[in-house]
Amino acid sequence: MGEKATIEGNPLLLERQVCFALAVANRSVLKIYRRLLEPLGLTHPQYLVMLALWETSPRAVKDLGRVLQLDSATLSPLLKRLEAAGLVVRQRRGDDERNVDIALTDAGLELRTRALDIPPAVVDALGVDLVDLEELHAVLTRVNAAALRADSLTS
Numbered sequence: 001m002g003e004k005a006t007i008e009g010n011p012l013l014l015e016r017q018v019c020f021a022l023a024v025a026n027r028s029v030l031k032i033y034r035r036l037l038e039p040l041g042l043t044h045p046q047y048l049v050m051l052a053l054w055e056t057s058p059r060a061v062k063d064l065g066r067v068l069q070l071d072s073a074t075l076s077p078l079l080k081r082l083e084a085a086g087l088v089v090r091q092r093r094g095d096d097e098r099n100v101d102i103a104l105t106d107a108g109l110e111l112r113t114r115a116l117d118i119p120p121a122v123v124d125a126l127g128v129d130l131v132d133l134e135e136l137h138a139v140l141t142r143v144n145a146a147a148l149r150a151d152s153l154t155s
Contacts, residue, residue: 032125036118040111041085045070047115049078050087054112058091058103069148087111 014020033044042050052067053059065075079102082088087108093099123130 029122029126032122033118036121036125040114040118042111045074045078046082047118049075049082050108050111050115053088053102053104053108054115057108058101060093061100061102064102082108 030044037044037047048068049064052064065072079088083090086105088102089105091101091103093101123133
């Protein structure tokens, strides 16, 4: 196996693996996001939570977990850090104390204005045509849905 195998003849070539392409793209793109989000005081996972809350606030913790596809063990520490930063507050529902809503504070709402610069800055940093990114988003959305369906069949 000292010779480089041809792409057509070797299904195990690293460069053929979807998982490798996704992992490398993920690391590369998140590096750009980290640099852009640092001045806002947010990590990328925190940014995702804030995006969900900028769409709808207050929002049930269970709903946040579903939308972000995060389990409570991952989501809870994110929410605690955002609450400590003064960007969100937890509110127990009056109708059922077990249900907790997360709401934006004034500071969380104000941060949205600064965050409006993030998407175009990412596009600029990538130097990729917006149409290509929109197509990539559509493909990844379909792949993610297919992976979720496949996982539910084996669970």
